[in-house]
Amino acid sequence: MAVKVIGLLGGSFDPVHLAHVSLAKAALTELSLDQVHMIPAANPWQRGALKASAEHRLAMLQLATRNEPALHINAMEIDRGGKTYTIDTVRSLPSDSQYVWILGADQLENFHTWHEWRDIASLVQIAVAARPGAAIQAPAELQAHLRAQGRTLLHIPFTPMPISASDIRHRLAGGQSTAGMLDPAVAQYIKQHGLYQQVVS
Numbered sequence: 001m002a003v004k005v006i007g008l009l010g011g012s013f014d015p016v017h018l019a020h021v022s023l024a025k026a027a028l029t030e031l032s033l034d035q036v037h038m039i040p041a042a043n044p045w046q047r048g049a050l051k052a053s054a055e056h057r058l059a060m061l062q063l064a065t066r067n068e069p070a071l072h073i074n075a076m077e078i079d080r081g082g083k084t085y086t087i088d089t090v091r092s093l094p095s096d097s098q099y100v101w102i103l104g105a106d107q108l109e110n111f112h113t114w115h116e117w118r119d120i121a122s123l124v125q126i127a128v129a130a131r132p133g134a135a136i137q138a139p140a141e142l143q144a145h146l147r148a149q150g151r152t153l154l155h156i157p158f159t160p161m162p163i164s165a166s167d168i169r170h171r172l173a174g175g176q177s178t179a180g181m182l183d184p185a186v187a188q189y190i191k192q193h194g195l196y197q198q199v200v201s
Helices: 018-030 054-064 076-080 086-091 105-109 117-123 140-149 165-173 184-193
Strands: 004-011 035-040 071-073 097-104 125-129 154-156
Touching (some): 018 035, 018 071, 018 097, 018 125, 035 054, 035 076, 054 071, 054 184, 076 086, 086 097, 086 117, 097 105, 105 125
Parallel strands (some): 004 035, 004 097, 035 071
């Protein structure tokens, strides 16, 4: 039986938006992946507190991917709890598959600041897609490490989408339109539960 190749797309998903799903679908196709697992963080150590609960973020992810059978929601970081470190997630993955960690170019720029990043890059392939305002340029430390491991940085052909969760939160708090940014079912869920009504960063 062929070994499955699974893409891993981590993030706060606070809230999940159309660019997240589009990136997952692009990675699925362009990298010939069997699945993409979307992994919502429990408590990201490099950013402030999340605005929506884990329960709400999981529910929104389920809605956003309801028509995409190859996109799976993996709640392992939420189930684990505590501070979220990618290395803990990577080390706990089942050994019967190969894995590709999917990054935006903005995340690639600071990948070398992640906790135990060398081990992450040794355990999974790294794939990057363009993000608005960020060039696809791996830090020198990461380039050297990949060369030493005989690995290459995978590129995901992807047209950058000018959508961010922080902008969506600001728009929702200010009563502005988020048309074209959220799956309609996610937008309805946010409205129904009164999420993101306060001005946030």
